[in-house]
Amino acid sequence: MFLAERGIDIKEVERFYVTKGKFMVVTKDKEFGIPTKELDPCVLDTCRICEDFSSQLADVSAGSAGSLDGCTSLIIRTKVGEELVSISEKAIETKKLDGEGIKKIERFALNKKMRNYGMILDQMEICSACLTNPYAFTLQIRMR
Numbered sequence: 001m002f003l004a005e006r007g008i009d010i011k012e013v014e015r016f017y018v019t020k021g022k023f024m025v026v027t028k029d030k031e032f033g034i035p036t037k038e039l040d041p042c043v044l045d046t047c048r049i050c051e052d053f054s055s056q057l058a059d060v061s062a063g064s065a066g067s068l069d070g071c072t073s074l075i076i077r078t079k080v081g082e083e084l085v086s087i088s089e090k091a092i093e094t095k096k097l098d099g100e101g102i103k104k105i106e107r108f109a110l111n112k113k114m115r116n117y118g119m120i121l122d123q124m125e126i127c128s129a130c131l132t133n134p135y136a137f138t139l140q141i142r143m144r
Helices: 036-044 046-051 079-088 099-128 136-141
Strands: 013-018 022-027 033-034 060-063 073-076
Touching: 022 036, 022 060, 033 036, 036 079, 073 099
Parallel strands: none
Antiparallel strands: 013 022, 022 033, 060 073
16 A cells, blocks of 8 residues: 555565665666655554664574665574575675674664664553553563
């Protein structure tokens, strides 16, 4: 529906990516740039309280932050992740991120934590009524 409202047929989409504050939609004939702020109605409530910008528990996480245009940053955290990327090296080209790219990822991660902290407090109030709290430690505080 989001794409259809903008005259984009999902069946014609070849890929999506995010760059410089725009959600890019690529079809075989055209590329559309949609400001990421227009995606706000599509964002799940859980994303508004999540502090995990880079999938910290994943063996490998991927995203555009810190990457050159057209590339994807991979963060490899475990031996399993190393093996996965090693096996994939015949299909993908890899190179190490520079210090600036790493700083960019760290900055985005910190910004997400700071931005969503207030939303976490709001969510604790909403969820405490039915005890479906995203942070179990807050249930203990409320029961005192």
